[in-house]
Amino acid sequence: MRRKIPSTAALISFEAAARHESFTKAAQELSLTQSAICRQIGSLEEFLNVELFRRSKRGVKLTEAGLSYSRRVAQQLDAVERDTLSVMGQQGANVIELALVPTFGTQWLLPRLKDFQQRHPEVTVNLTNRTRPFLFADTNFDAAIYFGDADWSGTAAHRLMSENPLPVCSPALIGNQQQLSAEQIAELPLLQQTTRPYAWRQWFNDRNLNVPRDMTGPRYELFSMLAQAAMHEMGIALIPPFLIQRELAEKRLVVANPHALSSPKAYYLMIPERKVESASLRAFRDWLIEQSHAYELPSR
CATH class of the missing domain: 1.10.10.10 (Winged helix-like DNA-binding domain superfamily/Winged helix DNA-binding domain)
Known part of the structure; x- marks a missing residue:
């Protein structure tokens, strides 16, 4: 027709x-x-x-x-x-179209991606920001990295790592103190992450504290925005340390309290079932799992 x-x-x-x-x-x-x-x-x-x-x-x-x-x-x-x-x-190359959450991509994946390119020069990995699950059938994506519970219909899930965010802030907010107590943190402006609205409530509950204002404060969609706000002394934020390694190393941010927030959710590599046999995706999956395990190992 x-x-x-x-x-x-x-x-x-x-x-x-x-x-x-x-x-x-x-x-x-x-x-x-x-x-x-x-x-x-x-x-x-x-x-x-x-x-x-x-x-x-x-x-x-x-x-x-x-x-x-x-x-x-x-x-x-x-x-x-x-x-x-x-x-x-592409010119005949094997290409992986990868959707992923932005800060994870820029702060954790990109600094390591050169290693994959050196091991698999025949494979090209293109990155596109996506923060929510979607239907693979409606897109050209071959795989996705997202934070959640792996409940994504029609996909094979491969766990990468947990977030385990820590309270971080500008050194100016801590002053001469080594760290802040949960009670002291409760008195500071709390920077909120849009997709983790209960994070501070969960963190204070872990410390047996009931803080009425635990869900108040400016909200930011990306962890990179939270990090910038914290560095500019706008408040204290809960951020996974692997997303701010440079900021911590350069002392632009410091850990205000060593208690990390645990979560049943994690970062996952999601591959649609119809593509699990792809040699390029299998190579990328194995490399990514190796990299994530190598990162988590020292903290165990």
Whole structure:
């Protein structure tokens, strides 16, 4: 059955004309004549049986339908361009499209990824930020790293590591003290992590404290944001130490109290069941588990 899709040339001409709201500028951008742009858009309007532009002596202006359609066309053309560049860049290489939570990717995975590249130069790993589970069937992702309970339908889960966050802050908040008691921490501004809303409550409960304001304070979506806020003396934050190794080493952040918050949740590598036999993914899985175990081993 033939698809009901206009010509690519017409869509590209329309997208450029809609973006500029000018046939002349679209023609200049695409190295075409203005009459060629007019013909392409005219054929598109005829195909759709919808007026996309209102013409006047002063120029053209998108109709309501034209504005709506232009936004959708632009998104689809961008997606086609990304996919095309991706295929051109692969040149037959084995590519893993990995979705992962951002701070874990930048602070823990990326500093180690060179080792995987050296061991498996035939495999390319592309990273994209995703903070929530999704349907693999609706995306081009081959695997994902996320923090949770491994309850992700249609996937094989491989545990990497726990978070075990510690209270950290700027050295200025501690002053000359070696550490702060739970009672002292309760008096400081508590920096909250959006996806861990009960973290401070759980930490204080572990210390047998009931702190009425344990869920108050500014909220940040990423641990990297929490770290920046803590370094700027805005309060104290619960952050997994493996995400702030450099900040701790350089004393821009210090551990305010050695009690770590334990959690049944962990970081997992999730691979869709239909891809578990992929040689590239198996190599990446084995390397990633090796790296995570090597990191956790010294703390046991």
